Amino acid sequence: MAGPKQERAVQTREAILRAAAETFDELGYAGASVNLILKRAGLTTGALYFHFDSKEGLARAVMNAQPDTIVPGLRSEGLQRLVDITLSWSHLLQVDPLLRAGVRLTGEQASFGTSDATPYQAWAGIMADCLRAAQDKGELQAGVSPEELGEFVTEACTGMQMFSAVASGRKDLTDRTIRMWRLLLPGVAVPAIVSRTEVSHERLRSLVG
Amino acid sequence: MAGPKQERAVQTREAILRAAAETFDELGYAGASVNLILKRAGLTTGALYFHFDSKEGLARAVMNAQPDTIVPGLRSEGLQRLVDITLSWSHLLQVDPLLRAGVRLTGEQASFGTSDATPYQAWAGIMADCLRAAQDKGELQAGVSPEELGEFVTEACTGMQMFSAVASGRKDLTDRTIRMWRLLLPGVAVPAIVSRTEVSHERLRSLVG
Numbered sequence: 545m546a547g548p549k550q551e552r553a554v555q556t557r558e559a560i561l562r563a564a565a566e567t568f569d570e571l572g573y574a575g576a577s578v579n580l581i582l583k584r585a586g587l588t589t590g591a592l593y594f595h596f597d598s599k600e601g602l603a604r605a606v607m608n609a610q611p612d613t614i615v616p617g618l619r620s621e622g623l624q625r626l627v628d629i630t631l632s633w634s635h636l637l638q639v640d641p642l643l644r645a646g647v648r649l650t651g652e653q654a655s656f657g658t659s660d661a662t663p664y665q666a667w668a669g670i671m672a673d674c675l676r677a678a679q680d681k682g683e684l685q686a687g688v689s690p691e692e693l694g695e696f697v698t699e700a701c702t703g704m705q706m707f708s709a710v711a712s713g714r715k716d717l718t719d720r721t722i723r724m725w726r727l728l729l730p731g732v733a734v735p736a737i738v739s740r741t742e743v744s745h746e747r748l749r750s751l752v753g
Numbered sequence: 754m755a756g757p758k759q760e761r762a763v764q765t766r767e768a769i770l771r772a773a774a775e776t777f778d779e780l781g782y783a784g785a786s787v788n789l790i791l792k793r794a795g796l797t798t799g800a801l802y803f804h805f806d807s808k809e810g811l812a813r814a815v816m817n818a819q820p821d822t823i824v825p826g827l828r829s830e831g832l833q834r835l836v837d838i839t840l841s842w843s844h845l846l847q848v849d850p851l852l853r854a855g856v857r858l859t860g861e862q863a864s865f866g867t868s869d870a871t872p873y874q875a876w877a878g879i880m881a882d883c884l885r886a887a888q889d890k891g892e893l894q895a896g897v898s899p900e901e902l903g904e905f906v907t908e909a910c911t912g913m914q915m916f917s918a919v920a921s922g923r924k925d926l927t928d929r930t931i932r933m934w935r936l937l938l939p940g941v942a943v944p945a946i947v948s949r950t951e952v953s954h955e956r957l958r959s960l961v962g
Contacts, residue, residue: 574783651860653919654781661920688936695916696936699929700905702912707904710862711870720908727897727905731940 557595559585561609564602565645573603573649573656600656603649607663610646611670618751622678623733624741626671627725630701631748634721637705638714647705668698683737693732700724718748766804768794770818773811774854782812782858782865809865812858816872819855820879827960831887832942833950835880836934839910840957843930846914847923856914877907892946902941909933927957 563585567576578599582592596602614632618625636643650663668691675690684690704724708717725743733741772794776785787808791801805811823841827834845852859872877900884899893899913933917926934952942950 651915654857659919661916664916664919685939692932693936695929696909696933699912699916699933700909702915703908703910704912706860706911707870707873707908710868710873720904723901724905724908727902728937728940730894731937 556591565606565642568649569641569645573652607646607649610643611666613640613643622681623683626674627743628751630721632751634717635752664698668695671697688732765800774815774851777858778850778854782861816855816858819852820875822849822852831890832892835883836952837960839930841960843926844961873907877903880906897941
């Protein structure tokens with residue numbers, strides 16, 4: 545059991561992560577400074593370096609926190625779960641600074657000398673988990689590899705959000721996500737699942753309440 | 754007909770564009786300077802500002818030159834032409850600084866205060882042209898929109914190259930491109946075309962000689 549001291553440490557770490565996310569989201573890696581982040585969090589340098597070893601370490605932590613914002617809340621399984629993850633993501637990317645900063649930093653890695661496939665691999669792994677469950681339930685067509693499809697959906701989502709960011713400030717990201725599944729499902733899922741899987745704005749509303 | 758003066762102007766413009774591409778490719782937008790670009794091109798400030806109004810104007814020209822590097826050389830039609838475009842792109846992105854700089858700058862736009870969907874839309878438009886031809890030849894499944902599929906393939910390619918850049922320095926980009934078509938074709942093309950379309954390293958070798 546965590547005592548009050550451990551609880552406070554967890555809260556401090558989360559406060560730093562959130563302040564860092566908001567700052568990176570607004571200013572990018574180059575524009576954000578440790579001082580700006582500390583000022584926003586209302587904390588001292590010591591508190592920061594207890595949890596993170598550098599600005600780059602902080603950026604990595606923000607990049608790698610992406611799936612935590614989405615996955616725990618979902619109760620569906622198999623292909624519907626994967627669809628739900630992408631629908632929730634398309635919505636949260638518009639409202640959650642932690643997710644948005646993670647995506648921005650992942651794309652900006654070259655500018656701070658990092659080359660880290662972990663954020664992509666984490667998403668691809670979570671998607672492959674859903675797809676292995678889908679395969680066990682007989683939802684996938686023969687020959688479709690959960691690992692390959694998980695990587696491909698991760699790639700498609702990455703590109704969708706970049707196109708959507710400059711085309712509409714991400715306002716059309718849910719439309720693009722729905723379109724992806726309309727084009728992709730018939731080639732990867734068995735016919736009964738293609739017609740039964742819910743991919744719509746209504747489905748998203750049922751997920752985010 | 755272009756006289757020697759016009760020809761020289763075209764050559765100068767191309768020399769600037771290539772030097773800019775090489776510099777942006779290596780250093781990104783923030784790291785590149787007009788002076789570095791001019792030094793590499795062996796030209797004066799006057800020559801630059803005759804053709805481009807600013808560093809940002811130069812970056813836009815590099816971003817928007819991407820399709821010119823690929824599309825003119827291809828002779829196939831319909832879906833095979835679209836597949837060929839993506840295969841060629843997956844190879845040229847590893848060797849052509851103009852294409853690579855265009856992709857890097859398109860992704861880095863936020864860092865220089867630009868938000869320009871034109872590079873994405875240009876690719877999506879070229880892909881939609883191939884797909885309209887495919888539709889006319891009866892290659893697409895009913896209900897598949899050339900415009901929607903063109904945008905989606907543009908998005909998927911964007912994300913593929915980002916994942917591939919950090920996972921393998923883009924060495925596995927052709928593999929990822931082949932995988933995309935294996936997953937996508939059965940849902941969008943009629944069965945005869947799925948089996949007839951060539952999507953392989955051999956096909957790429959036949960295109961780049």
